[in-house]
Amino acid sequence: MDNHDLPEATARERNEQRIFEAAESVFARHGYRGASIQAIAAAAGIPKSNVLYYVGSKRRLYITLLERTMWRWNAMLSDISVDDDPAEVLEAFIRSKMRLSQTHPRSSRLFANEILQGAPFLKESLFGEMREWVEARAEVFRHWAERGLMDPVDPVWLIFLIWSATQHYADFETQIVGITHREKLDERDFQSAGDFLCQVIIKGCGVRRRDGAV
Amino acid sequence: MDNHDLPEATARERNEQRIFEAAESVFARHGYRGASIQAIAAAAGIPKSNVLYYVGSKRRLYITLLERTMWRWNAMLSDISVDDDPAEVLEAFIRSKMRLSQTHPRSSRLFANEILQGAPFLKESLFGEMREWVEARAEVFRHWAERGLMDPVDPVWLIFLIWSATQHYADFETQIVGITHREKLDERDFQSAGDFLCQVIIKGCGVRRRDGAV
DNA sequence: ATAAATCCTGACCGATCGGTCAGCTTTGTA
DNA sequence: TACAAAGCTGACCGATCGGTCAGGATTTAT
Numbered sequence: 001m002d003n004h005d006l007p008e009a010t011a012r013e014r015n016e017q018r019i020f021e022a023a024e025s026v027f028a029r030h031g032y033r034g035a036s037i038q039a040i041a042a043a044a045g046i047p048k049s050n051v052l053y054y055v056g057s058k059r060r061l062y063i064t065l066l067e068r069t070m071w072r073w074n075a076m077l078s079d080i081s082v083d084d085d086p087a088e089v090l091e092a093f094i095r096s097k098m099r100l101s102q103t104h105p106r107s108s109r110l111f112a113n114e115i116l117q118g119a120p121f122l123k124e125s126l127f128g129e130m131r132e133w134v135e136a137r138a139e140v141f142r143h144w145a146e147r148g149l150m151d152p153v154d155p156v157w158l159i160f161l162i163w164s165a166t167q168h169y170a171d172f173e174t175q176i177v178g179i180t181h182r183e184k185l186d187e188r189d190f191q192s193a194g195d196f197l198c199q200v201i202i203k204g205c206g207v208r209r210r211d212g213a214v
Numbered sequence: 215m216d217n218h219d220l221p222e223a224t225a226r227e228r229n230e231q232r233i234f235e236a237a238e239s240v241f242a243r244h245g246y247r248g249a250s251i252q253a254i255a256a257a258a259g260i261p262k263s264n265v266l267y268y269v270g271s272k273r274r275l276y277i278t279l280l281e282r283t284m285w286r287w288n289a290m291l292s293d294i295s296v297d298d299d300p301a302e303v304l305e306a307f308i309r310s311k312m313r314l315s316q317t318h319p320r321s322s323r324l325f326a327n328e329i330l331q332g333a334p335f336l337k338e339s340l341f342g343e344m345r346e347w348v349e350a351r352a353e354v355f356r357h358w359a360e361r362g363l364m365d366p367v368d369p370v371w372l373i374f375l376i377w378s379a380t381q382h383y384a385d386f387e388t389q390i391v392g393i394t395h396r397e398k399l400d401e402r403d404f405q406s407a408g409d410f411l412c413q414v415i416i417k418g419c420g421v422r423r424r425d426g427a428v
Numbered sequence: 429a430t431a432a433a434t435c436c437t438g439a440c441c442g443a444t445c446g447g448t449c450a451g452c453t454t455t456g457t458a
Numbered sequence: 459t460a461c462a463a464a465g466c467t468g469a470c471c472g473a474t475c476g477g478t479c480a481g482g483a484t485t486t487a488t
Contacts, residue, residue: 011455011465029331034247037446049448049467058446109330112385116323116330117243119388127392134393156394157410161379164386168378171326174333178341179348180370196371204418225435225485251476263437263478272476 012054018044019051020068023061028109031117032062063121066114069107070126072100074133082143086150086207089140091198094162098194101170102185108170134159151206158205165197229268232258234282237275242323245331246276277335280328283321284340286314288347296357300364300421303354305412308376312408315384316399322384348373365420372419379411 022043026035037058041048055061076096080089101108114122134156141155169176173185182189236257240249251272255262269275290310294303315322328336348370355369383390387399396403 015465031245031248031327031330033249034245036444038444047467048446049469050465052447053466112326113245113330115386115389116245116327119392122392127389130389131393131395151413153414154406154410157407158414160382160386160390160407161411161414164378164382165375168374172329172374172378175329175341175344176374178333178336179345181345192368193371193374196368197375199365200367200372200375200415200418202418203420204414204416206417229435250474252474261437262476263439264435266477267436 015044015046015050015054018046019054019061020065023055024065024106024110027062027065028106028113031113032058032121035062065107065110066121067126069104069111070129072104072107073111074129076100077137080137080140082140084140086141086144087202090162090202090205090207094166094197094201095194097162097166098169098190098197101166101168102187102190105170105173108167112167112171149208153205158201162197162201165201169193226268229258229260229264232260233265233268233275234279237269238279238320238324241276241279242320242327245327246272246335249276279321279324280335281340283318283325284343286318286321287325288343290314291351294351294354296354298354300355300358301416304376304416304419304421308380308411308415309408311376311380312383312404312411315380315382316401316404319384319387322381326381326385363422367419372415376411376415379415383407 019040023035023040026040026043029035030039035058037051038048040061041051044051051061055064077089077093114120119127137159138155141150141153141158144150145152145155169185169190176182177184233254237249237254240254240257243249244253249272251265252262254275255265258265265275269278291303291307328334333341351373352369355364355367355372358364359366359369383399383404390396391398
């Protein structure tokens with residue numbers, strides 16, 4: 001029986017949850033090859049055999065986590081239109097990516113590791129989804145530029161700029177913390193960094209804000 | 215005898231060169247744990263034992279490469295002064311980081327992997343060097359803001375923005391190539407991306423350019 | 429020519445890798 | 459209560475890991 005809509009957590013659900021969290025942590029830190037099932041099992045507080053009993057194989061576990069990350073990612077900024085306000089959309093874009101960095105940093109680092117490896121597990125179909133995502137948004141940015149609502153910057157480079165600048169606070173958190181004497185990045189840090197990025201990027205693209213400010 | 219100033223390459227120099235290049239490639243792709251000496255040896259076309267004969271241990275090899283990267287990095291933008299032109303300095307900063315991404319992408323990815331791991335090999339002294347580098351430049355940016363030469367943006371966030379946006383073209387090259395249908399990033403891509411970043415960031419910080427343009 | 433230093437490598441070491449499996453315990457159902 | 463299904467795990471497999479070492483091959487110095 002699958003009580004898939006009952007709130008009670010079965011043994012399987014409970015353990016898979018613990019395994020996923022532990023695995024995300026270890027994969028994010030050491031990459032696919034560098035992560036060991038033993039280390040994941042230890043982090044989850046579960047015997048190695050039990051981990052394999054639930055997830056089948058290292059490969060399957062990794063791909064599951066990767067797809068989960070992609071899914072979360074693609075859900076972002078799903079309803080953008082040419083008629084929206086450019087400043088509002090760019091701000092929403094930056095803020096939501098920044099929130100992902102804050103709430104799911106290990107997810108972000110797992111993805112970064114996959115790319116550094118040369119994206120061997122990212123099927124063409126998944127890259128295809130991202131391509132469509134990018135092209136759709138880029139098209140909107142282009143329209144805005146044509147209407148004079150922002151400078152005619154390359155919209156694809158703009159998307160990469162926002163990705164990189166926001167992901168940096170998840171992927172390179174260790175470096176930021178080490179350089180700025182912090183113990184960790186807190187709510188205020190993400191807020192102020194988000195403010196900074198919104199200000200610089202929106203102004204840098206020559207977006208005219210509704211309130212008349214430049 | 216050490217012919218350390220003779221141009222002839224000794225067997226040691228030749229082999230170390232090949233090993234370093236191969237190792238940088240493998241470490242950049244798979245991280246410290248994920249890289250195997252066997253794989254490095256194969257990439258260098260040298261028996262595993264011979265690799266260990268030259269470099270001593272995996273740890274030592276990795277640290278050597280990491281220090282080499284840090285050295286290259288710290289040499290950047292070494293002579294910045296409050297009296298320099300903000301736009302010129304920012305442009306030089308972005309261009310030189312962009313050139314590093316173009317000419318030493320594996321170096322950049324090696325470093326990215328080290329940070330993702332939590333920087334276990336980056337001694338406090340090395341982080342200290344980076345901290346001094348950042349604080350010195352941040353101080354200059356602050357002065358410029360006080361003199362009204364640019365907006366009063368957080369100078370540390372600005373440095374991280376430039377780091378992340380430029381490194382992205384090395385660390386996430388696979389993703390960029392996959393999404394934009396390219397085979398690889400070429401000279402023109404780096405040029406146009408560099409142009410874009412200079413334009414957006416300098417304008418975004420409210421830097422007044424000498425020629426009067428905004 | 430010959431001794432010394434360096435270069436080079438196959439064989440091997442214990443540890444750990446991902447994964448399998450027999451067989452145990454616990455849970456759910458009739 | 460009884461039986462099936464699911465949960466669980468120690469022992470084990472061949473492969474690979476980082477590293478050592480004896481000893482042969484080659485180069486260098488005298």
